Amino acid sequence: MSNNKNEKVLEIKDVHAKIGNKEILKGLSLDLEPGKVHAIMGPNGAGKSTLSKTIVGHYDVEMSGGDIIYKGKSIKDWEPEERALEGIFLSFQHPVEIPGVNNAYFLRTAVNAKRKHEGKEELNAAEFLREMKKYLELLGMKSDMISRSLNEGFSGGEKKRNEILQMMMLEPDVIILDEIDSGLDIDALRAVSEGINRMKDGKRSFLVITHYSRILDYIEPDYIHVLKDGKVIKTAGPELVAQLEEHGYDAIEE
Amino acid sequence: MTLTINNLKKKSKDEIAQMLGLTDDLPPSKEAALERLAELGIPTKKSEEYRYFDVESLLDKSYEVHLHVPKEPKIGEKIVIENGVIIEVPKGMRVYYDQCDALDLTHYDPIYYLSHLLAPHVIKIDLDGDAEVELVHRYTHSGALLPYRIVLFNQENRHATVYETFETEEISESLILYGYDMHIAKDSTLRLIKTQSMDENRYAMISSNRIKVNDHANAIIKTFDLGGDHALQLLKVDLGTYSHIDAGHLLYLNHQAKRGTVSKINHIGEHSTSQQEAKNILDGNARGIFDALIKVEHSAKWTKAHQNSKAILLHEDAYMAAKPQLEIYIDELEASHGATTGQLDRKQIFYLQSRGISYVEARKMLVIAFANTLIETVKDTRHQERIQKAFEKAFYAGHKELKR
Ligand SMILES: Nc1ncnc2c1ncn2[C@@H]1O[C@H](COP(=O)(O)OP(=O)(O)O)[C@@H](O)[C@H]1O
Ligand SMILES: [Mg+2]
Numbered sequence: 001m002s003n004n005k006n007e008k009v010l011e012i013k014d015v016h017a018k019i020g021n022k023e024i025l026k027g028l029s030l031d032l033e034p035g036k037v038h039a040i041m042g043p044n045g046a047g048k049s050t051l052s053k054t055i056v057g058h059y060d061v062e063m064s065g066g067d068i069i070y071k072g073k074s075i076k077d078w079e080p081e082e083r084a085l086e087g088i089f090l091s092f093q094h095p096v097e098i099p100g101v102n103n104a105y106f107l108r109t110a111v112n113a114k115r116k117h118e119g120k121e122e123l124n125a126a127e128f129l130r131e132m133k134k135y136l137e138l139l140g141m142k143s144d145m146i147s148r149s150l151n152e153g154f155s156g157g158e159k160k161r162n163e164i165l166q167m168m169m170l171e172p173d174v175i176i177l178d179e180i181d182s183g184l185d186i187d188a189l190r191a192v193s194e195g196i197n198r199m200k201d202g203k204r205s206f207l208v209i210t211h212y213s214r215i216l217d218y219i220e221p222d223y224i225h226v227l228k229d230g231k232v233i234k235t236a237g238p239e240l241v242a243q244l245e246e247h248g249y250d251a252i253e254e
Numbered sequence: 255m256t257l258t259i260n261n262l263k264k265k266s267k268d269e270i271a272q273m274l275g276l277t278d279d280l281p282p283s284k285e286a287a288l289e290r291l292a293e294l295g296i297p298t299k300k301s302e303e304y305r306y307f308d309v310e311s312l313l314d315k316s317y318e319v320h321l322h323v324p325k326e327p328k329i330g331e332k333i334v335i336e337n338g339v340i341i342e343v344p345k346g347m348r349v350y351y352d353q354c355d356a357l358d359l360t361h362y363d364p365i366y367y368l369s370h371l372l373a374p375h376v377i378k379i380d381l382d383g384d385a386e387v388e389l390v391h392r393y394t395h396s397g398a399l400l401p402y403r404i405v406l407f408n409q410e411n412r413h414a415t416v417y418e419t420f421e422t423e424e425i426s427e428s429l430i431l432y433g434y435d436m437h438i439a440k441d442s443t444l445r446l447i448k449t450q451s452m453d454e455n456r457y458a459m460i461s462s463n464r465i466k467v468n469d470h471a472n473a474i475i476k477t478f479d480l481g482g483d484h485a486l487q488l489l490k491v492d493l494g495t496y497s498h499i500d501a502g503h504l505l506y507l508n509h510q511a512k513r514g515t516v517s518k519i520n521h522i523g524e525h526s527t528s529q530q531e532a533k534n535i536l537d538g539n540a541r542g543i544f545d546a547l548i549k550v551e552h553s554a555k556w557t558k559a560h561q562n563s564k565a566i567l568l569h570e571d572a573y574m575a576a577k578p579q580l581e582i583y584i585d586e587l588e589a590s591h592g593a594t595t596g597q598l599d600r601k602q603i604f605y606l607q608s609r610g611i612s613y614v615e616a617r618k619m620l621v622i623a624f625a626n627t628l629i630e631t632v633k634d635t636r637h638q639e640r641i642q643k644a645f646e647k648a649f650y651a652g653h654k655e656l657k658r
Contacts, residue, residue, distance in 0.1 A: 056608050059600060084610035096605045100623025109619070110609035117610070149623075166609060 009034045009071060009205050010055070010088075010174055016065035017054045024050040026230035027066070032174060037206040039216055041241075042227035043249050048209045049093055051227065052178045055207075056090045057083055070174070084110075085117040087173035091163035091180055093209075098150040103162070104132060106150050111169050135168050138198075140191045156183035164195040175199065176207045181215035193218030213241050226252050257399055259296060259313040259368070267292040274371060283357045287367040294364035303363060303516045306543045306575040307486045312458050317399030317429055321374055324351055332388040333379070337395055338402030340377060344387065348380040354405060356435065358464040362518060363488045366462040369431035372401035376435070379406045381414040381444075389418045391432075393457055396425040405435045406444075413443040417637055420450045428457040433488075436465045438473050438497075445474040447632055451644050453651075454482035454509045461487045469494040469523060475501045476631060478641050480648035482509040486543065488516045493554075495523030501530040504628045506621075506645060507540035507572075508652030514543025514575070521554035528558070533628050534565040535621055536572035537652045544574075548591070549581040556586055563593040566624055568617070614653050621649065 010032040017025035024047045032038055042048055054061045055068060057080040068076050075083055098106070112122040123131070129146065136145055139161045151159050160180055167175060177196070181189055196206070196219050208219060216238070224240040225232045226249065234240070234252050244252070255275060262270050267288050276284065296313060297304040322338040333349055334342035343349045354376045361367070370376075381387070385408075393400065408414045438444045450459075467473045471494070477487065491499055503515050519528050534542040548559045565574035576593035598620050606616035625645060632638045 059604060079613070080604060080607040081610050081612050081616075084608055090608055092605070092608075096599075096601045098602050098605065098620070098623065100626055101606075101619050106606070106609075106619070109615070110606075110611055113610045113612070113615075170609065 007033060011069040012051075012055070012066070013069065014066040015054060015063060015068065017050060018062045018064055019050060019060050023064070024230055025054060028227070028231050030225060030232050032205040032207060033222075034205055035200075035202045036222040037200075037208060037219060038223045038225060039208045039210065039221035040225050040227050041210060041213070041244060041249075044211060046227045047230045048211070048227055049178055052090050052176045052207070052209060055083075055176060056080055056088060081113075084170075084172075085114055088176070089167055089170055089172035089174065090176045091160070091167060091178060093178040093182070095151050095159045095163055097152045097154070099152045101150045103148050103150045104129065104146040107132065107166060107169060110166070114170055131169065132165075135165050139165055139195055140187070141165065157185060157188035160184055160192055161188060164192050168195055168199060173203070174205050174207070176209065178209045179211070180208070181210060181212060189215070189218065213245055216241055228252070255319045256316050257319050258316045259399075260310065263296045263298075265292070276371065281353055283354050284371060286357055286359055287370045290359060290361070291364055291367040291371060294362075294367070296368075297364055303488060303545070304486070306512070306514070306541065306545060308484060308512055309460075309486075312429055312460075312484060315427070315429070318397055319372065320395055320398040320400045322402060332390050334390045334392060335377065335402070336392040337398075338373070338400055347385070347387065348378070348382065350378055351375040352378040352405070354403070354435065356405075356437070358435065358466075358490065361462075361464055361490050363462045363490070365431060365460045365488070366433065366464065366490075369401045369403055369433060369462060372399075372431065373403045376403045376405045379404060381406065381408040381412075381416070383409065384413050386415045387417070389416055390421060391419070392421045393425060393428060393430065394423045396427055398428045399431070400428060401431040403433055403435065405437075407437050408439050408442050408444050410439040411441045412439070413445075415445040415447070418446060418448040420452070422453075422456050425456055427455075430457055430459040431462070432459060433462040434464070436463065436473075438465070438467045438471045440468045441470045443472040443474065445476075447476045447478075447637060449478040449641050449644055450480065450485065451648055452481040452483040452485060452511075452513075454511070456483060458484040459486070461485070463487065463489050465489060465491045465499070467491065467493050467497040467499055470496045472497070473499040473501075475499065476628070477502070477515070478504045478629070478644070479513050480506045480644055481651070482507065482511040482540075483513070484511070485513045486516060487514075489518070491517065491519040491528075493519065493521050493523055493526035493528065496525045497523060498527045499529070501528070502628045502631055503530075503532040503544065504625055505532070505534040505536070505542045505544075506625065506648050507535070507542055508537040508648065509540065510538070511540040512543070513540075515546065516543065517546045519546075519548045519559070521548070521550040521557045521559060523553065524555045524557070526554055526557050528560070530561045531628065532563040532576070533625060534563065534574050534576070535568065535625065536565060536574055537568040539569070539571045541572070542574045542576075544593070545577045547579045547581060548589070550584060550587055550589070552583045554587075555584055558587065559589040561591040564624075565593075565595040566621065567595060567597055568621070617653075618646070618649055622646075
């Protein structure tokens with residue numbers, strides 16, 4: 001842990017963002033520190049998913065003001081794949097199904113794209129499969145995940161585990177988890193949390209988006225940020241969770 | 255001799271014969287071809303089967319008619335036909351020049367007859383046993399009109415496969431009139447796997463085919479048409495009793511390409527079945543064609559006919575002309591047909607990009623996922639990989655200047 005208050009891996013500075021003609025983020029600021037778990041909580045429709053989409057450069061979102069600084073560089077004009085290659089990962093609230101694209105082939109392409117970007121040797125099919133099997137086991141996933149099409153016909157839990165599998169294999173530096181806990185039974189929640197906790201290495205940062213505190217029993221947050229009406233209205237330590245549970249979001253004052 | 259095919263328009267049988275330099279003592283098959291050509295007339299943009307294809311501008315050019323001079327082929331691994339001349343034949347395989355003695359007198363395509371008239375002879379291929387053969391076509395002349403035809407026979411109770419590909423040197427402005435007369439023997443299977451990658455502005459092709467599927471026989475026709483330029487394959491398929499055709503057509507077109515399939519599948523025998531699937535991926539200014547009629551005759555009770563076309567447009571200027579049609583004269587049958595056109599799913603592209611896969615690569619993965627259901631029907635892994643590579647090559651060529 002560093003005492004340097006200026007040490008930030010991601011700085012979201014007064015971001016205004018629109019979807020269609022509707023302004024969703026209205027001057028949102030937030031800093032992520034390396035090695036820390038930041039939880040974002042807020043009611044449905046507050047703009048939590050929009051924030052995650054803005055960070056990864058989703059086409060739905062038009063940034064109309066502010067800046068996003070990642071490792072000291074403005075990334076607001078970067079392509080989504082550049083952000084990913086540089087180490088930003090989003091676990092989607094609703095991962096899309098892609099029939100006909102084999103899950104293992106997809107993930108190997110992604111892993112090798114990143115390795116190539118980092119100047120590392122690409123993994124051949126056999127090397128990759130060995131790795132993938134290791135993680136499948138760890139996450140309690142069936143081995144047919146290798147041969148199935150990407151997310152096609154996956155249950156809600158399988159989709160979320162598959163997101164975590166990708167996260168683990170891509171080894172990102174900033175990990176955004178959008179409602180990773182929604183629709184998970186207790187076993188899946190445990191497996192997913194275990195995967196996330198394994199990724200904690202003192203350097204990686206996590207942005208855990210949830211409107212429900214359950215996941216925070218498993219992944220201990222360092223900071224809680226409350227997002228309401230397109231802005232972060234409060235930042236505090238983990239003690240805020242209990243307060244939110246008791247009094248709800250409406251009781252929070254800026 | 256030079257020839258502008260459009261000059262044969264609205265001419266009588268005798269005039270056509272004279273203009274093509276055909277002497278009086280023609281063999282009966284050529285006489286018949288002449289008669290049919292005069293009857294059908296040279297295709298125009300108003301001809302139904304050519305309505306989506308720029309046939310007039312192709313036929314309006316003057317070409318040097320390139321007539322093949324037979325020479326002794328060498329023994330090799332494949333059948334190689336260069337400019338209509340057999341130059342390589344696998345050992346023991348029966349590939350030879352002959353007269354065409356079994357012309358289809360009810361073909362709908364005038365170019366079928368014209369190519370028969372212009373070709374001095376046909377190339378006969380007798381497939382013995384469970385043959386598996388590669389057939390390579392090669393073109394080396396510019397500004398040429400090259401007419402040649404293949405007559406193909408297989409044997410009863412046998413399962414033969416032909417893998418067909420096309421090569422070219424750096425030629426331009428040639429027109430190839432080509433096609434099969436295919437006679438698929440009783441109780442046999444013939445598989446034809448055709449891959450045709452074309453660059454822009456090398457040659458155009460009208461390939462006019464007749465496929466006779468005899469009783470209890472199977473025709474498996476898979477065509478992979480990739481790249482640019484102008485080419486139309488016209489199929490006429492006649493199905494006997496308990497016969498079956500499984501036709502699959504993959505189109506990946508870019509640039510200014512206009513290519514595709516015009517087909518008429520005639521169910522003549524009882525219990526005949528047909529399945530035809532077209533998958534079309536169109537980029538740039540390309541136009542894809544799938545103009546396909548399935549006709550079920552009175553005699554063809556208890557048939558099954560299924561036909562489907564799906565297209566993905568990768569560019570706003572791309573266009574798919576899909577016209578699946580059923581013409582049915584009985585009601586004891588099972589039939590379906592349909593056509594859809596759409597775009598790649600942005601959400602899917604984004605998902606792949608968000609994992610570090612580039613925009614072009616993401617599109618390629620999705621396009622291949624779409625195409626793969628057809629490519630994977632080629633069971634032989636070596637040929638499957640070859641087709642996949644050809645596909646990727648055409649895809650990347652079309653994406654060189656891709657802007658998002
Ligand atoms: N694609 C979209 N088109 C139109 N409105 C959207 C779209 N996505 C989100 N919104 C709107 O933006 C607001 C914030 O949504 P979202 O960021 O998904 O909230 P949260 O994740 O906090 O529940 C909501 O009012 C929602 O209706
Ligand atoms: Mg959300």
